[in-house]
Amino acid sequence: MFEQFFTPSPEVNQDSTTIRRPRKGVIIGAGQVGMACAYSMLIQNTLDEMVIVDVNREKLEGEVMDLVHGLPFVQPSIVRSGTLADGHDADIVIITAGAKQRPGETRLDLVQRNVELFKNLISEVVKCCANAILLIVTNPVDIMTYVSWRLSGLPSSSVIGSGTVLDTARFRYLLAEKFQIDPRSLHAYIIGEHGDSEVPVWSKVNVSGMPLFDGDLDNASDDNQQLEEVFAQVKNAAYEIIQRKGATSYAIGLGVTQIVQAILRNQNRVLTVSSLINGLHGIEDVCLSLPAVVNRQGVTRLLNMSLTTKEEQQLLHSSQVLRETIGKLNL
Ligand SMILES: NC(=O)C1=CN([C@@H]2O[C@H](COP(=O)(O)OP(=O)(O)OC[C@H]3O[C@@H](n4cnc5c(N)ncnc54)[C@H](O)[C@@H]3O)[C@@H](O)[C@H]2O)C=CC1
Numbered sequence: 001m002f003e004q005f006f007t008p009s010p011e012v013n014q015d016s017t018t019i020r021r022p023r024k025g026v027i028i029g030a031g032q033v034g035m036a037c038a039y040s041m042l043i044q045n046t047l048d049e050m051v052i053v054d055v056n057r058e059k060l061e062g063e064v065m066d067l068v069h070g071l072p073f074v075q076p077s078i079v080r081s082g083t084l085a086d087g088h089d090a091d092i093v094i095i096t097a098g099a100k101q102r103p104g105e106t107r108l109d110l111v112q113r114n115v116e117l118f119k120n121l122i123s124e125v126v127k128c129c130a131n132a133i134l135l136i137v138t139n140p141v142d143i144m145t146y147v148s149w150r151l152s153g154l155p156s157s158s159v160i161g162s163g164t165v166l167d168t169a170r171f172r173y174l175l176a177e178k179f180q181i182d183p184r185s186l187h188a189y190i191i192g193e194h195g196d197s198e199v200p201v202w203s204k205v206n207v208s209g210m211p212l213f214d215g216d217l218d219n220a221s222d223d224n225q226q227l228e229e230v231f232a233q234v235k236n237a238a239y240e241i242i243q244r245k246g247a248t249s250y251a252i253g254l255g256v257t258q259i260v261q262a263i264l265r266n267q268n269r270v271l272t273v274s275s276l277i278n279g280l281h282g283i284e285d286v287c288l289s290l291p292a293v294v295n296r297q298g299v300t301r302l303l304n305m306s307l308t309t310k311e312e313q314q315l316l317h318s319s320q321v322l323r324e325t326i327g328k329l330n331l
């Protein structure tokens with residue numbers, strides 16, 4: 001079509017091995033979170049091709065129409081609605097489908113509904129997108145990551161949960177506000193469950209390598225109480241936001257983008273994603289977040305982070321909460 005406008009170049013390189021293979025991702029779930037991930041990845045030039053899938057076809061079409069009308073403003077990429085079958089050559093599948101918390105509900109309250117959904121979904125994903133890394137966002141994300149690993153039969157390195165990447169960002173943001181520091185220069189981690197039993201690693205909080213505390217916040221000084229209040233805000237952030245606007249989406253969209261970039265750009269980036277833990281800190285057969293090295297193979301290494309006795313105990317408790325929940329599942 002319109003050949004009159006173009007003249008083929010005399011020496012087009014036909015050797016496809018010199019051309020980088022496009023980075024392709026599938027997002028399952030075109031809800032608030034799925035679309036925030038799509039938008040964030042689009043404006044950060046993260047994928048060359050993005051396929052968005054949802055059982056609600058009408059909503060899906062509307063969301064994708066809205067998104068593609070922005071393509072002239074960003075780096076070129078393909079964005080379209082589709083089905084899982086369109087993901088046969090996908091590098092990554094991001095799962096955001098499923099029930100979300102209503103005001104007052106915990107993430108663990110979603111477990112039955114979302115595990116039932118995943119029982120069908122994961123086998124389809126593995127069948128259709130055989131070579132993809134799975135990135136789970138649906139809550140309760142640690143349980144859903146474990147369930148996805150078990151149901152998929154994939155190596156655990158290829159099944160990753162967004163984990164406490166979001167909580168870690170909230171922690172850094174709030175601490176950075178308090179200390180008047182750019183959050184990128186403040187290093188701090190939330191580990192364990194993405195949920196009520198999560199653990200702040202006070203002993204490792206530092207500004208460009210300078211530790212801010214000796215260890216645990218043991219004495220009840222005013223300063224320490226203020227810092228405990230910061231952690232309470234981190235832990236309760238989702239409840240507070242859901243109470244006000246019904247869902248959280250922007251920050252998780254940005255967090256997912258960082259994880260996807262770490263994977264597809266082979267960055268070896270340290271992120272508090274959720275992955276299978278077997279042995280570290282005395283934890284067995286649970287997915288939860290510890291600082292992990294993320295690259296094109298997924299989670300390849302976990303940092304042997306030293307913790308105080310109190311932090312170890314809190315982490316073990318968090319793992320027990322998750323293990324008990326897994327123990328009640330009929331997988
Ligand atoms: N890991 C994290 O840090 C966070 C996780 N979440 C979780 O993400 C999930 C999604 O939240 P929202 O997007 O706000 O919910 P939402 O209700 O806006 O969207 C969910 C979407 O999933 C779709 N869906 C349901 N079953 C499907 C299937 N079998 N295949 C394809 N699509 C399907 C629905 O049609 C809907 O469009 C929830 O479980 C929520 O708790 C939310 C924020 C942060």
Ligand SMILES: CC(=O)C(=O)O
Binds near residue numbers: 237
């Ligand atoms: C909903 C949720 O998991 C969060 O915003 O942390």
